[in-house]
Amino acid sequence: METNALFYKIQKRMIRTEDYIKWSHNLLKTDVSSKSLNIISSFPFDQNIFEVEVYFKRAINELAIEKPTLERCARAYIGHLANEIIKENNHSSTFDFAYMIYRIVASDLDYPNDLMEWYEISEMIDELRNGDIPLEFDENDVISRIKNEAGKYLNRD
Template sequence: METNLLFYEIQKGTVTTRDYVNWSYGLLINGISSPSLKILSSCSFDDNLFEIESYFKRSLKELAIKEPTFEACAKARIVFLAKKIVKADDHKEISNLADMIFRVVAIELDNSDDLFPWIEISELIDRLDYDVRCITLNKRDVISKIKNEARLLHSLDH
């Protein structure tokens, strides 16, 4: 798990022991190490969350990692969701992931200008789902637009 994404989960109160342990694996795989990080990576997904958090905080100090801004964390969440969209084939799953991105953009980032297309996509999805007289849109075109925007976000992350 990427550091900013992990901090997003922490800030939202949805972090799990699995998230912390997977984060430690990712750092170790990339050649980043510290004593507490090694201990954290040896923990079980079933270990006590408070104990895991203790090793996480020690790892942050040992590696001199500072907590990122909430905006950086939210953008990491958006990129994570965009990657899932790129890989997804199911229309409903793609729409749900796009809605999750929209919620981060509209609620948590307060309509950040560079993410405006997701607001437009949300409106298109709503028209498809709720406007029975809508004949100018088709699901395939909306899914194509969602996938294209997701690819753009995904490419910015590389």
């Protein structure tokens, strides 16, 4: 997990021990290392989160990482979810990831213009799931649009 995405999960109190460990592995793969980061990477996923958080705070200090803004964290987490969408083959899970992105766009970022497509996608999903009128699109059309938008997000400048 990327550092800013990890900070988003921390700020939203969605963090799990596994997230810290995956974060440490990600940094070690890019040749970023510190004593505490190495310790985090050795923990099992069922390690007590409070112990892991002690080493996380130490690692942040050792690596001189500053806490990013909420917007930066939210956009990084959207990138994480977009990656999950690209890998996902289950339509229901893809819809769930798209909804998660929409909730971030709505609640944390206050509908920025560059992410309004996610609002439209959430509306399409709602119409598919709850509507009782004939639609001009089907589930495959929506999945295609979600995957396309996720790819565009990941490939933006």
